Amino acid sequence: MPIPSTTPLRHKRAVSPSTVTPIRTPSSRSTSHYSTYTPTITSAGTATRLNIVTRVALEGKAKHGDDGASIKMYLKLAVPLDSVTPGTTVPLFPEENVKILSSQVHPLDNNSRPYNFLSTVSPLLHRAAKALNLPARTSETFTSAFGIPQSQATASSSRISKPESNSEMISPVDEQHSGHILVSGYSISYVLPKVFPTQSHEYQDEVYSRPRSRRLSISERNTAQFMAAIDMWVPYVSRPPRSPYLLSIPTPRCLHNHIKLRIFPPNPASNFFVSLSSIDDEVGSWDLTADPHVTRSSSGRIARSHSYNNFADDESSDSSTAGFSEGCGIQGTFPSAERIRIRWAKPQKSLNVGEGGRDGRRRVGVKSVKGEMTCVVRGRARPTELRQPEGILMDVEYKGTCTGVWFPGVATLLGMDVGLEAKGSEISWAEGHPTQWTVSGGNGYTGFDAGYSTTDPVQPASRTSSFESNSSRGQLGGEDLTGSNGFLNPPSRSSSTSSSSSLLRAPLPTTNVAEYSFEGSSSSLGSNPASPGALSSIPSLSVSVPDMLPSSPPPPGLPITLHLNINDLLPPAKNVFTFTISGTIVVTPKTPLSRLNGTVNGSDSEKPDPTMLPKFTILAADSEATTTVLHHQVEAPNAVIEVYRPTGDIYRDAQAKKTVLRHGGSTKCGEDGGRIVLRIHDPFKQDNGSVVVPSESVPSQPLGHIHRHSRTSSVASTQDTSEPLEIPLVLANVCPLAKTGSSQPSCYGVTLRLPIPISTSEWLEFGFLSDREKKSTVTNDQKIKISVVSATVEGIPVKFETNNSTKAETECADFEFMVGREWLSWVKVDAELNQGGELVLEYLVEPTDKGKSVVSNGTLDVLLPTFPVPIRKFEVDVVSGCKFTISSTNLEREVVCAGETRLVHYYLKEFFCPRLGLKRKAEPWKSDLKWFIITWLLLGVVILRTSKLDHLNSHIWESKKDPSLDLSVHTSTVTITTTLYPSPSPVEVPPAEDTQTPTTAAETLTPSPSLSRVAEEAPIDSPDEGPSSVIPPHTQPTLTLKSENPHSSPTPVIPTSNSLQGFQLYFQFPWLNRDSAELDKVVDVMKRGFGTLWRYLRVAYHYPLPPP
Structure with a gap:
């Protein structure tokens, strides 16, 4: 890329960048101090990371009721000509959520003085020069300083209002020479000018003549300076009531930053509502903070009479009315940052901060x-x-x-x-x-x-906390x-003389700490608290601080x-x-x-x-x-x-x-x-020096209530209540039931037998689960009803309760276990005075709709109980002689015994859901009947076929005996020619000529399934030729057969026997005797039919697309 050449500028001025516009060739000046102003042509549109901002000034105003604030940003730019390319885009700061309303860029000379412009035409530039604290503008314009003709001014000058009287018309500097502001790549960027002024050879010789050891001053460096003014709208990031007013203003990185923001005053409260408790509240000010911190001038005063003399880093209140005629605001300098956040809200009440x-x-x-x-x-x-x-x-x-x-x-x-x-x-x-x-x-x-x-440790004397001073700790x-x-x-208001x-x-x-917060x-x-490394990383805290932390x-x-x-x-x-x-x-x-006082009985x-x-x-x-x-x-x-x-x-x-x-x-x-x-x-724990071994045998005869109560009480007194409950054995007997006179089961009954475990609970509980994922008959659009018929312990009825709600005890099992399942019924049996006895419970499962059956598609799904406690052994027995077999189950073992259907499962976990599916057996007499019918059908077919053949055979033999029955099918004429060759003899014989004697022989053809034609050799009559001595001994007759039918081919004569005629009469194939022309017609018809069918099949296969 070409680097612009340098020429000396008047008063060592520097010019700043401009935007990409068509290149214009300026005219040369006839001044000895300046050389010709030659433009540098380069390609534009490239983004360069370069810090060219040397000063930032922010001015704005936030009005009540608006959604944001109007912010004007003024920048002083210094472009190093030796390290940039004209027309390059230089990002200044991130765009974030700001909206650019307008912008202007104006060049400065080498002493940072703006070239002359009209304040009435460019008021934004006038405010920029004032906010940036620039020297007074020069008396000459940029175009006159470099001899740029007025014809090269941009068309924007035609839209400028007329200047005041007696003032010379001054056009704004063309963007080609000043550059412009635009939004590019989510950043607010500055596009450098495409044309930079060049310096004279005299200035170049002066630069080369200086010693290289001396560093150039800012005025001597080859830079172009500009001032830029950007008018933008910044919306609030947050607003009351749950947040303060928050403005986030993006800024370029710079060492000299100044802000002046005017904020609308809070709504003044009516004097009628002012109470004595709010006398110390200042209605006309805000709590205001800025991040980074804004340092105010020494002449500023704090608006609130009891405001903070010193503040923590994160919330130093900058609420002040100094420099603002109305309302309040913030004014001062702030360090370099990518953005400045300004918050203001109503003052918070003072709080009592305790330990x-x-x-x-x-x-x-x-x-x-x-x-x-x-x-x-x-x-x-x-x-x-x-x-x-x-x-x-x-x-x-x-x-x-x-x-x-x-x-x-x-x-x-x-x-x-x-x-x-x-x-x-x-x-x-x-x-x-x-x-x-x-x-x-x-x-x-x-x-x-x-x-x-x-108690709180004592703070080191060398450093005070950022939130608590040594003087305030006594009050706290x-x-x-x-x-x-x-x-x-809750907040308590302080008096006007106290400092809370x-x-x-x-x-x-202290001021010697640059970046410190609490x-x-x-x-x-x-x-x-015991990590010295964490404490020693803070410069102001001693390593001995952990010694002052509490021991516990x-x-x-x-x-x-x-x-x-x-x-x-x-x-x-x-x-x-x-x-x-x-x-x-x-x-x-x-x-x-009660337990501390010792008033609890032994069992509790x-x-x-x-x-x-x-x-x-x-x-x-x-x-x-x-x-x-x-x-x-x-x-x-x-x-x-x-x-x-x-x-x-x-x-x-x-x-x-x-x-x-x-x-x-x-x-x-x-x-x-x-x-x-x-x-x-x-398992080795003993009570009263003995180990309790419960008996597994069940009494064969029922015991009385009083005796059973005394037995269970004695066992319960020695049983460890902390032992998890379990049931040693559960027997279930399944019996399908049908209505009288019907062979289809409509319901089934189940009898449960189990010993009641010894526990502190009053009830023995279990339920019935349905599995929606298994699509059983229980959940297949078929509603069933579970009815407990009876419950007895040792033959004595006991109290029981049932709940048929589908949501019964839904939360009794684990959440993962209940996925895809639901409770159909929950049963509770009174077990408080019956522990140790055998429970016999019978329940009936039947459909709720009358006329329905629990058997669906030949399968009976049996509902078995689910217990919330582990079970050692679970046995299911189907009534012997029942016409059902096992189709599906989750029980592990089956008893191998002829004529019995019994399943066993060991070590069941709590809430184990047993499943059993029964399928109807095939009846043996039905299978025998099937084979019986098939056999008689085959016999009937054979008999019918045999009788039909006998009838046909008798008819054929009768036709043979009847001579009137003409069985001849075809008659043909055969011509026989005989040629005789005489031998030489002493008897003179006249020369014989060839003669043809037509002889007609009748040939009788008998049709048969295997022969097409039967020919018999006819006798040949020849004239007498005299005695046999005349015929030469070597002479042999020659026989020639010719058919009169020109289309028929010669057929060999095949002798016929009587043994072959019976086969032909019994098995006939008429299609073999038909003419080939008829067969061709049939074949053609079949081909056309199959062709039509093939076309339809192709159309249907390729639908909706046409067949290829």
Whole structure:
């Protein structure tokens, strides 16, 4: 690429870039100090990363009721001519959500003085020169300084209003020489001019004559300077009531930045509503912050009489009326940044910050929270005090997603409180495990603080906190702690003479610290208080700070304060905050007062108390949904976890139980959580020095109620109630039933026999499940009814209850187990006084619609009970002699015995759903009848065929005996020619001539299935030729046969025998005797038919496309 040449400029001026426009050749000037102005032609449209902005000034105004603010950005640009290409696009700052209304670019000379222009024509340039603090403009224009004729001015000059009287017409500088602003590649960019002025040879000699060791000053460098004015509209990122007014203005990277923003005043409150409690509130000002921080001039004064003299880095209030005739605003300088965010809101009330909220952070609000709590049970924990129940050791992990994080004030470094709750239980750290939480977060997360249970440590004297000064700590120590909801206590208004400490009333750090915020305070180090490395990374804190931290860790029940930077959670796209909290804790149910006082009887004292599953909750959430997942990871071999609903008596309410988990199992609870009981059965545990061995034999005769009660009471007194329940044996006898006089079963009955297990429950419960995925007859558009006929224990009727609702006990089983299933009925049998006895229960399954049958497509699906406890052996017996066989089942084994249908399954888990499908057997007499009919049909066909042949045979023989029956079919004439050759003899014989004697012989043809023609040789008559001595001995007659039919071919004469005639008469093939012409006609007809059929088949095969 060509590099523009240099020429000396008057007063060492520099010219700036312009946009891509057609190249014009300027005329030369007749000045000895300048050389000819020659344009440089290069290709444009290339984007270059170059920092050419040397000064930025922002001016704007926000009006009440608008959706944004009008912002004018003024830039001073310095383009290094030796390192750029004319016409290149240089990005200035990101576009984001701003809208460019108008823009102007004007060149400056080498002393940063604008070339002359009319203020009335370009008021935006006039404000730019004033905001950028540029020197007074020169007396000559850019075109006159470089001898550019007026004809090269752009057409935009024709749209300029007429200048004032007695003023010379000054046209704006052409974009070809000044460049222009445009939006390119999601950035606000500056397009360099396509033509740069060149310097004279005298100036070049002067540059080369300088010593190379001396560095060139800014005025001596080969640069082109411009000033740019951009008028743009910046919409609000957020607005009240849940957020402050927020403007995000993108800016180019620059070391000299100035802003002046005027903000509309808040609505003044009516004096009628002003109360004594609001006397100290200043109605006419805002709380205003800027990020990065805006440094105000020393002459500025704070508007509020009791405003903050010093502020923290994240919320130094810049609310001021200095320099603004009405309303308030912000004015000052700010450091280099990609954007400046300005927030303003109504002043927040002063808060009492106690020990619980000593971090000084204000708390955010959350619109909705969706969390997932995972609890992994590891085992039991020993109690720390006497008579205290054992706790449950578990690992907990919470994953939360917060949507709609908001805060109405101007602070940006905020906190969010997360609490761990377990109703009716106490939470403590586990011995041998870390005594702190592990916290991680997504976008916007900066740290956390778990708080301490002891007195706050003394801060080092060398450094004050960014939120709390040493002087304010004495006042904070006597104030109330934070409220129970996690927010700070309700605001209390301070008097006009007091100086309360709050988020907005905290001192700034010392001036020798460049970038400091409260993130380095000791309160933010709660995540790892014993880590010296984390503390030593902060320059202002000594390594000896960990010695001042409390020795005992904070309890896990204290709320955890997550530190957020709301700048990273701007709405609407990024307003989602995710975090994870994990740790190992011990959850111990609280001991009831009755147990502490010793008023509980012996049997109740042995019952374990349920433990409520803990879960984290966001204290400031509007709506929250948390699901809890429980995992069984107890290493004990006989450990089970009983899961109950969050409400209800687990020993008296059967509906309270949800499921039972073994090692490796898991279940999912609802939003209300659940309760658990960990039972570990010790097989070597003995009561009163003896081992209880329950008898498996069942009494053959029924016992009385009183005797049975005494027996079960004695066994129950020695039975360990912590042992998991199980049923040793369940017998089910299935009997299909049909109506009287019908052979089709319409229903079936089942008889259950099982011993009632010994437990503390009053009821023995089981249900009937339907499997929608198996498409059984139970769920195939056929409604059935399950009726319990009777329930007896040892022959004595007992009380039972049934619930035929399809939603009965839906939550009694695991969630994964119930997928695709539903309860058809739930049965409860009174077992309080009948434990140990044999239960005999009969139920009937029949369709609800009359006239229907439970058998569908020849298959009978049997409903068998599902028990919520394990079963050692489950046996199903179908009544012998029943006309059904097993078609499908999930029972493992079948008894191999002739004439019996019996299935057995061992070691059934809880809620095992047995399935059995029966199919009707084929009746043997029906199969015999089928073969009987087939045999007689074949015999009938043979007899009919034989009788038909006998009748035909008799008819043929009768026709043979009758001479009137002419069986001749064809008569042909045969001509025989005989030639005699005489031999020489002494007797003279006249010469003989060839003669032909026509002889007609009648040839009789007898038709037969195998012969086409039968010819008989006719006798040949010849004239007497005298005695035989005249004929030579070697003379032999020659016989020639000729047919008179020219179309017929000679047929050999085949002799016929009587033995062949019977075969021909019995089996005839008439189509062999037909003429070939008739056969050709039939074949042609068949070909045409098959051709038509083939065409139709092709059309149907290729439809809708035409056949190829």
